[in-house]
């Protein structure tokens with residue numbers, strides 16, 4: 050069986066180089082306890098070199114939470130795929146729902162009016178640049194809400210098809226299915242394992258259409274959205290997923306370790 054993959058999306062939770070370094074070192078010391086899982090820590094940009102240095106020589110990888118849709122030149126404030134790999138990242142999260150444009154302006158959304166966000170074209174460009182740089186791309190897809198007519202499947206298919214037009218290599222691609230309505234809550238609000246499994250099958254079908262059957266079986270499909278120590282085991286054993294993208298529970302070393310361990314037995 051392929052190793053499970055657990056990605057820590059620290060968002061803006063961990064702020065200082067000292068906390069980031071201490072977390073990475075503690076995780077590294079515990080690594081012998083999770084030999085069945087690959088782990089990626091994705092800090093914010095300024096913390097990337099610190100985390101990468103603390104993990105150097107271990108099997109745990111450093112990743113980024115975003116990258117630029119540009120490759121170089123006159124783009125103030127942007128961070129390219131090349132800059133990420135030079136800073137020690139070997140993976141990058143792309144198209145997270147907190148960065149995407151609102152799927153439907155009529156739907157409730159906690160973000161302010163002025164937030165415009167990324168569209169499918171930008172996300173496909175980012176995927177192309179990350180892949181060309183040899184980074185592992187963790188492509189986030191997921192519906193805003195569920196509806197009785199199955200509109201959530203259409204939304205996920207749209208995210209996937211437009212991004213896969215960038216033709217990333219299957220060996221460097223990870224799909225992170227994150228239903229937006231399940232993000233940032235508690236274990237009780239996460240998606241139920243049977244519903245996750247249904248979507249994973251659907252995602253593999255869309256990958257097969259775009260990239261072929263071999264890729265569909267090979268590309269890891271991970272789940273994100275209120276994964277906590279309490280629900281990790283059920284989601285991994287009954288949800289048909291290859292691992293997790295963990296947000297709030299990844300900022301606490303004990304809860305993150307518990308999730309990683311749930312994936313490694």
Ligand code: PGA
Pocket residue numbers: 058227231232233234273274275276294295296297298
């Ligand atoms: P959460 O976030 O685990 O806090 O729900 C997951 C994510 O947004 O990647």
